[in-house]
Amino acid sequence: MLELNVVEQVEQQLKQAIEQAVLAANLANQDELPEVILETPKDKNHGDYATNMAMQLARIAKKPPRAIAEEIVKQVNQEEASIKSIEIAGPGFINFFMDTSYLTDVVSTIFEQGKHYGETNDGGGEQVQIEFVSANPTGTLHLGHARGAAYGDTLANVMTKAGYEVEREYYINDAGNQIDQLALSIDVRYAQAFGEDKEMPENSYRGQDIIDLANQLAEEYGRQFLEMQESERLAAFREHGLNHLLEQIKQDLEAFRVPFDTWFSERSLYDENRVTGAVDALRERGYVYESEGAVWFRSTDFGDDKDRVLVKNDGNYTYLTPDIAYHQDKISRGFDQVINIWGADHHGYVTRMKAAIQALGYEDLLDIKITQMVNLFENGEKVKMSKRTGKAVMMKELIDEVGVDATRYFFIMRSNDAHLDFDMDLARSESNDNPVYYVQYAHARICSMLRQAEEKDVDIDATPDLSLLTAEKEVDLLKRLGDYPQVISEAATRKMPHRIPQYVFDLASDLHSFYNAEKVIDTDNMELTQARIALMQATRVVIEDALNLIGVHAPEKM
């Protein structure tokens, strides 16, 4: 168990002091007492903390908020809660100006905890599985996949930091109709590689990746596949295609710094009769019927707008059926929480997937997060992203053009709920405007100062007198550093990893402001220099940690 950090301790004390004051002033009795809500005002003139308690009590105490506020203020024990002064403002806010000496404890805490600073216990060791990307192995990863990869990976990192046990999984759709289409597509491209005039079938994959693959096979194996019987040849292409494309996907993800713990094969479900098992399980529970030669799942019993086919009248499963078996498997593995990250084009499956889980009698521990569309703009025009037109921009191209750091930062910076316009021209030509450089520069700047401090024989390891850190920009920086655990907590529990880049940008901004306002290394004032160097080291630790969470490097020089 983690102990309360310094900021939490101070807030806790303040809340208690307010509660006691309200009771002492007879404004409410114990069970009427509203929860104390503390906020940190945006405007510094409104103090370090503010509470709306007086407004909340207006109805209970039947008095105007400002009068209530005055009574509360009279009763607050300032000393016990480290309060320097109190003001009443606006419609009845009570603003607290704290004795900010507590803030310097943040620096010592960061020194003690190092990269563990910011860890919280929100997860309490809960087992969480996050399944993401899971692109079909019928082509290479494109822009949309990159967004899901960045979001999922960062969410996993943040939740881990918040005390969850996270497992990352990729579901490989290596069975089903799309793999047959893949084999057919390779077949045509392979024949074309030998100059044969063969038409692409209707649902084929027309991307450059398949052409490349076919050419590669032609080069490596010569004409030998042409000698085979069609069924044998297609089977070979199916395996070659799968292996090659899956390998490609793995490489791309690795380059994008996205690791997975488990690669789950759809085929393994068939090998163990899990798919039939899932249909049987649904049937036993009475949610399966037959009609028009097909087998149906009565998902309308669970809020879906129509029933769904499980087995087509040609005897094949639909996409949904193995997916139900897969989710049955996931849930049976004993996770406390299962998170799926899907692209917006799959949102229509949310209801039926959740329906299936309910129909199977499982508790609803599935949370499906949707990442909205990414629109790519190039030369002022929207580029279509269809895999089948072959015009998609691949994740790898994007990385090569703008780099992993910028790409990841861009994707994670935005809420997953918002559509994203990715302007290639802007990313290419003006990448220096990218906020990621701003943050990285802050880190590099600190490293530079630390190097210089060493050259000038500043004793970096001395125990500094942190109470010297009282300048305005120092206090801003200290407060921001103190916010970090709270940011982690919200980003993890609300599954909003975009809070991290926002935070680290603000932190970098505080650092740059401080840097311009105060001189850190002053050989005539070693005590202050040591205190400031300590502050710089603490800031560096947090910037690096936050950047690590979003998968961006923290350079020591730029």
Added chain:
RNA sequence: GUCCCGGUAGCUCAGGGGAUAGAGCAACAGCCUUCUAAGCUGUCGGUCGCAGGUUCGAUUCCUGCUCGGGACACCA
């Protein structure tokens, strides 16, 4: 028609039951004999899509409407 996401500054977007709604970019004006100017400081810029409702208080929550994007196969 049904469902999902969005509508906040000129642009790209944060935020979110409370006090004067924020940032970056763009525009304008300053700051390098001083630890990296990839930086800092300031100015300009808003009916938070519209209309009701809940509330002491709504840009935030609820309902309806509207605009934009997407999804609605016995494809995957």
